[in-house]
Amino acid sequence: xxxxxxxxxxxxxxxxxxxxxxxxxxxxxxxxxxxxxxxxxxxxxxxxxxxxxxxxxxxxxxxxxxxxxxxxxxxxxxxxxxxxxxxxxxxxxxxxxxxxxxxxxxxxxxxxxxxxxxxxxxxxxxxxxxxxxxxxxxxxxxxxxxxxxxxxxxxxxxxxxxxxxxxxxxxxxxxxxxxxxxxxxxxxxxxxxxxxxxxxxxxxxxxxxxxxxxxxxxxxxxxxxxxxxxxxxxxxxxxxxxxxxxxxxxxxxxxxxxxxxxxxxxxxxxxxxxxxxxxxxxxxxxxxxxxxx
Amino acid sequence: xxxxxxxxxxxxxxxxxxxxxxxxxxxxxxxxxxxxxxxxxxxxxxxxxxxxxxxxxxxxxxxxxxxxxxxxxxxxxxxxxxxxxxxxxxxxxxxxxxxxxxxxxxxxxxxxxxxxxxxxxxxxxxxxxxxxxxxxxxxxxxxxxxxxxxxxxxxxxxxxxxxxxxxxxxxxxxxxxxxxxxxxxxxxxxxxxxxxxxxxxxxxxxxxxxxxxxxxxxxxxxxxxxxxxxxxxxxxxxxxxxxxxxxxxxxxxxxxxxxxxxxxxxxxxxxxxxxxxxxxxxxxxxxxxxxxxxxxxxxxxxxxxxxxxxxxxxxxxxxxxxxxxxxxxxxxxxxxxxx
Numbered sequence: 001x002x003x004x005x006x007x008x009x010x011x012x013x014x015x016x017x018x019x020x021x022x023x024x025x026x027x028x029x030x031x032x033x034x035x036x037x038x039x040x041x042x043x044x045x046x047x048x049x050x051x052x053x054x055x056x057x058x059x060x061x062x063x064x065x066x067x068x069x070x071x072x073x074x075x076x077x078x079x080x081x082x083x084x085x086x087x088x089x090x091x092x093x094x095x096x097x098x099x100x101x102x103x104x105x106x107x108x109x110x111x112x113x114x115x116x117x118x119x120x121x122x123x124x125x126x127x128x129x130x131x132x133x134x135x136x137x138x139x140x141x142x143x144x145x146x147x148x149x150x151x152x153x154x155x156x157x158x159x160x161x162x163x164x165x166x167x168x169x170x171x172x173x174x175x176x177x178x179x180x181x182x183x184x185x186x187x188x189x190x191x192x193x194x195x196x197x198x199x200x201x202x203x204x205x206x207x208x209x210x211x212x213x214x215x216x217x218x219x220x221x222x223x224x225x226x227x228x229x230x231x232x233x234x235x236x237x238x239x240x241x242x243x244x245x246x247x248x249x250x251x252x253x254x255x256x257x258x259x260x261x262x263x264x265x266x267x268x269x270x271x272x273x274x275x276x277x278x279x280x281x282x283x284x285x286x287x288x289x290x291x292x293x
Numbered sequence: 294x295x296x297x298x299x300x301x302x303x304x305x306x307x308x309x310x311x312x313x314x315x316x317x318x319x320x321x322x323x324x325x326x327x328x329x330x331x332x333x334x335x336x337x338x339x340x341x342x343x344x345x346x347x348x349x350x351x352x353x354x355x356x357x358x359x360x361x362x363x364x365x366x367x368x369x370x371x372x373x374x375x376x377x378x379x380x381x382x383x384x385x386x387x388x389x390x391x392x393x394x395x396x397x398x399x400x401x402x403x404x405x406x407x408x409x410x411x412x413x414x415x416x417x418x419x420x421x422x423x424x425x426x427x428x429x430x431x432x433x434x435x436x437x438x439x440x441x442x443x444x445x446x447x448x449x450x451x452x453x454x455x456x457x458x459x460x461x462x463x464x465x466x467x468x469x470x471x472x473x474x475x476x477x478x479x480x481x482x483x484x485x486x487x488x489x490x491x492x493x494x495x496x497x498x499x500x501x502x503x504x505x506x507x508x509x510x511x512x513x514x515x516x517x518x519x520x521x522x523x524x525x526x527x528x529x530x531x532x533x534x535x536x537x538x539x540x541x542x543x544x545x546x547x548x549x550x551x552x553x554x555x556x557x558x559x560x561x562x563x564x565x566x567x568x569x570x571x572x573x574x575x576x577x578x579x580x581x582x583x584x585x586x587x588x589x590x591x592x593x594x595x596x597x598x599x600x601x602x603x604x605x606x607x608x609x610x611x612x613x614x615x616x617x618x619x620x621x622x623x624x625x626x627x628x629x630x631x632x
Contacts, residue, residue, distance in 0.1 A: 043404050094596050100403055101348050105547065106595045108540050112588030119581030221581070229415040229536065236408045267423030274416040281409055282395035 011262060017143065019258030020251065024151035025212055027250035029227065030234040031158055031243060032205030038178040038241030039198045041100070042092055045107045048228025049114035050087075050203060054080040054210025055219040056118060059127050069129075077207035084203020085196050092199070093192075111224075118221035126218040150212035157208050158247075161201070174198055178241065230257075230270070233277045253277075310460055314453045323452040327524060329558075329565050330459035332545070335517035336557035337466040339542040341473060342510040344551045346486035347503065350539040351392070351410030352514050354417035355385040357534025359515030360522035361421060361428060364436045367446070369427070374447040378519040385515035386508050388413070393507040397500040400489065411536060418535040433529035436522065447523050455524050462520055463558070466513060470554045473509070478502060544591045550601025559603040 033047050044050075054076050061072035091110060095103045135144055165171035173194050177184045185191050217223060234253050238245030253273050260269030314323055339352050362381035366372040372380075392413055395401075401409060421428050428434055439446030449455055473479055481502045484492035493499050522528045531537065541564075549560025568583040575582060598605055 037404075043408070091592055091596075098595075098599075099346075101346065101407070102595050102599060104404065104407055105348070105543060106592050108543065109588045109591030109595065112540065112544070112584045112591065114588075116581040116584035116588060120585060124580070225536065229411060232408050233412055233415075236405060240404060267419050270419045271416055271423060274412050274419065277412050278392060278409065278416075281401065281405075282399060 012259075014143075015258045015262040016255065018147065019255040021143065021147040021151045022258060023251035023254030024154035025209060026227075026231065026234055026254050027247050028154040028157055028205060028212070029209050029231045030238065030246040030250050031161060032202040032209070033231055033235050034238070034241055034243055034246045035161075035174075035198060035205070036202040037235065038243070039174055040088070040092065040096075040195050041181070042103045043100075043107070043232070043240070044087070044202070045104060045228075045232075046087070046111035046114055046224075047202075047206060048224035048231060049111050050080055050083055050206040051210045051213065051227075052118060052219070052221065052224040053083060053114060054207045055214045055217075055223065056122055058211055058214045059129060059219050062129055063127075073208075073211040076211055077204050080207030080210060081200040081204035084206065085200040087203070088196055088199035093195070115221050115224065122221065124221060126220045128218045129214050144216070146215040150215065153208070153212055157205065161205070164201075170194070170197060230273065233274070237277055237280055307464070311457070314456045318453075320452050323456055325565065325569060327452065327455050327459045329561050330456075330463040331517060331521050331524065332565065333558040333561040334459075334463045334466040334520075335514055336542050336545045336549070336561050337463075337470055337554075338510050338513035338517060340546040340551055340557045341470060341513070342506050343543065343546055345482040345506065347507065348407050348543065349410040349507075349510075350407055350536060350543070351413035352511070352542050353534045353536060353538035354414040355389065355511045355514040356518035356521075356538060357414075357417045357421060357530065358385045358388065359518030360528045360533040361434070361518075362515075363519040364434055364522050364528065365427060367436050368434075373445050374519065374523055375445070378447075378516065381519050382512045382515045386512045389507050389511035390504065393504050394500070397503040397507075402489070411539070414534060414536050414539050418530050421530040421534060428530075431530055433527055435527050438526075448526070459520065459524070462516065467554055467558075469509070469513065473506070474554065478505065482506060541587075544587055546601075547599070548590060548594055548601055550604030550607075552600060553604050553607055556601050556603045560601070563602070 029047070029051070033044060036042060036044055036047075057076045057079050058069075058072055061067045061075060062069055067075075087107075087110060091106050092103060095106055165175055173184070173189050174197070176187075177189065177191060177194055181191070184194075213227075217226075230253060234249045235246050237253070238247070238249035253276075256273045256276055257269040260272040313326075317323075335352075335356060339349070342349060359378070359381040362384050363374050363377040366377035366380060367374060392409065396406060396409055422430050425431075436448075439448045443449055449458075481492065481497045484495065484497055485499050485502060489499055518533050521533060545560035545564045546557045547560070548563060549558065550556030564587065567586060571583045571586070594601065600608065
């Protein structure tokens with residue numbers, strides 16, 4: 001009896017720790033989306049598809065051109081940052097005064113475009129980077145090295161964004177705009193420029209997430225659908241635009257998925273997470289950390 | 294409002310549609326027409342709440358429930374679709390109420406409503422995939438062929454029968470659309486979509502009105518899913534549920550025109566013809582191209598033509614018609630940014 005309990009505990013602990021590691025990447029994804037929502041007041045439905053394009057970029061840079069992973073990563077981040085800025089310039093900027101639903105649907109159109117572009121250009125094959133990182137054995141528990149690396153890189157990325165937002169002039173302007181959209185233009189801040197920078201920054205975060213996810217998952221045109229919805233739910237659960245809420249919600253979700261997957265199939269972990277989300281929406285409609293009106 | 298001329302036009306158009314399959318029997322073209330009619334019905338169902346600013350990305354979930362409940366009851370319990378379809382519709386309606394009531398009660402609107410409903414279609418897709426022992430998972434599911442009475446099993450081999458069924462269902466959707474359009478509920482919902490607080494102050498029961506239209510829309514979408522399943526005899530989670538299907542509904546309704554009764558139908562004609570033309574023109578190389586064109590069109594339409602093709606055409610034909618309602622004006626302003 002005691003032996004069974006011991007084994008069970010080790011699996012449980014392993015699942016908990018794997019959940020935390022997964023949470024790091026989810027938090028990074030949520031951070032980018034929250035940044036854009038908080039500052040520009042737009043939801044990029046196609047955010048996960050930007051990540052997908054980034055993953056393809058990594059794949060081709062590393063596999064076809066033989067560039068080292070650590071040189072390919074900054075290039076990918078730069079590419080997705082440019083994509084983010086272009087998305088803002090071409091699609092969001094003309095719609096800034098439109099009802100929010102129209103902006104959301106327009107990015108839904110971009111989702112179709114990016115997904116089918118990948119299908120047309122790269123085919124529907126599953127591709128992987130071919131880098132197999134060792135598995136870390138710790139006692140009887142096994143952790144994938146790739147996950148650990150992603151977790152650390154995600155943490156570093158978040159700290160860098162935090163420092164940028166609090167220590168630089170541009171970062172301060174971004175935070176100011178998220179507090180009051182109208183008045184900052186009168187204070188001499190070029191809102192168009194700030195929006196563009198924010199979009200590029202959001203894109204860069206998607207690029208970073210792409211570099212990390214490509215280590216763990218195969219790339220295919222529909223890979224965005226497997227973590228896109230969960231990212232939106234995390235942002236809504238944390239309160240759209242609320243960075244700390246998004247951070248906490250990412251880990252809550254990751255734990256639910258990881259622990260749910262321990263007791264049953266991985267899909268049930270997702271189903272549990274979705275159901276948890278809907279229940280939470282009714283208990284705290286404005287997000288985990290929101291004050292009750 | 295509906296003059297003699299318009300009534301006559303509807304009657305002649307309908308008569309032509311009914312006679313069509315007996316005159317023109319090309320099976321491929323009939324197949325395309327059946328698909329157009331079924332999807333038109335689904336898009337019309339979506340637009341019934343979409344036109345009041347209730348943008349739902351959960352309708353893929355309702356459609357999936359309609360299709361899978363009907364097929365599962367037939368295969369596992371041997372229940373006829375005549376019983377299965379109503380059960381599927383009730384199930385979708387119940388789900389719509391369970392999710393809708395708290396949403397409307399707690400004033401979850403705009404972005405938040407879209408994302409909650411997005412979660413809903415995500416759940417349905419994941420549940421269908423996870424219960425693969427019963428539903429076949431992502432490999433798809435086929436209702437068993439009927440051995441006895443075809444009518445009882447709602448399985449027909451000839452396209453003409455299916456064409457007439459689809460035509461009937463589609464007509465039903467259009468009639469319901471007009472019924473809502475002429476009801477008091479329409480005015481209440483338009484007031485709500487413009488200003489919830491003001492509508493509530495004027496005595497509109499916001500939660501109840503929203504719930505009613507959501508229920509109607511969800512139940513009709515489930516019916517569309519069930520009919521699609523019976524016609525195609527093969528469903529996969531990705532063709533009848535999930536976020537892609539939900540977005541497809543939004544796309545077609547917007548391209549056709551959200552605020553006119555035949556708008557979603559027009560959207561279905563355009564999208565399905567586009568997909569088929571590309572498929573025939575380019576063969577397997579066309580994989581992905583149809584969605585690429587859809588996506589670009591969707592973005593362009595939202596920026597430049599938010600009232601859709603049919604909506605804009607009708608406006609141009611009758612410019613003196615009436616002052617557009619405020620939420621339509623809002624949408625029109627997008628066409629001229631900066632004004």
